[in-house]
Amino acid sequence: MNRSSSDPGGPIRQANRELILGAAEKVFARAGFNGATMAAIAEAAGLPKANLHYYFGNKQELYREVLAGTLHDWLVPMDGITPEADPRSAIEQYVRAKMAMSAARPDASRVFANELLHGAPVLGDLVHGELRTMVKRKAAVIDGWIAAGRMTAVDSIHLFFTIWAATQTYADFDVQVRAVLGRSRLTARDHQRAADHVVSMILRGCGL
């Protein structure tokens, strides 16, 4: 009996899905949803086009899975923001985690940015749900720190917008960063300098 066709979680299926998702992230990042073609993603994955439809049904479903994975990864580092934590080190660690993600997987950030830019037609539900819930919870923690006099009064929700913007700009708009800095490629040293800058701006902004 052919096990694979009856086992939706089998190892072949799993491996091929990962392969396709990685290729899709790259192609969607470079070309956007409409600019990306199933043919280009198939080529990047080294598989025939029909296989993408076999695993993901259609283009939008593939796109949605790329986005959902990114959102999940982004929510994880918020875990360090707890009432007991030290505000200064908790915020610094969160900002550094986001900067590291921008440097390590810029394509994931770009696909997400593109989706938001066009009104989140596919990810709308998750943004209204999981993301909003998490931010409200963590903003409450920050409000607690402020009430306890542990940091300057800032708008805690807008603080997240500022942190996301300041960190993700290095992934989303890296052409602009490279053009202005006059670099053809950002080195580890450039990323270090950028991270230190953002951390110190945000911490001073929070009076920390």
Next chain:
Amino acid sequence: MNRSSSDPGGPIRQANRELILGAAEKVFARAGFNGATMAAIAEAAGLPKANLHYYFGNKQELYREVLAGTLHDWLVPMDGITPEADPRSAIEQYVRAKMAMSAARPDASRVFANELLHGAPVLGDLVHGELRTMVKRKAAVIDGWIAAGRMTAVDSIHLFFTIWAATQTYADFDVQVRAVLGRSRLTARDHQRAADHVVSMILRGCGL
């Protein structure tokens, strides 16, 4: 004699170009370069499709003109950053000008963001040229303020990246902002609150 066909700067031509550029900004912002169709832009402008080709030749040229106009508008408010200016009020005014632009013409910001996101294939030259030159000049002014002890030492070039990111996020990712805040539309009050937040974060970040 039919003057309009022999006068490339005539009033009919001018008015139609403006009409088309406005419609294009809206459609490109919502759908990206590839997602936008000439048919959709024509419909938004209330003109037949062939007229767009008559005035702009092809889709990419129309797109390029939308972008070039936006970049120009964005460079203007940097004029207030001069050696003689007061650092605090000059930076505050610049940030407020950028926040006002995000609120007033979010589509312009979105088209620009989309272009950068995909590697600036069309605007590359202008980013490497005009933008880079302007930033280097203004960063030198800020370095002068720092050397004179008029503000905290920050990386002056990265400061611009942070300001652009923090301000433009309210245009580019406004769906996210609205979703997290739980608003279907941002009011003037919301924009005021956002502007005050960003201004105070940036000024404290600069030790001002």
Next chain:
DNA sequence: GTCTATAAGTTGATAGAC
């Protein structure tokens, strides 16, 4: 300068052999 009709090319998706 305006507009209809259409040519030429591209793309998402599927059928069906293996």
Next chain:
DNA sequence: GTCTATCAACTTATAGAC
């Protein structure tokens, strides 16, 4: 589960009448 061949739909761009 893999892959080739192909279709149906859509899009840019232009020709040519007005």
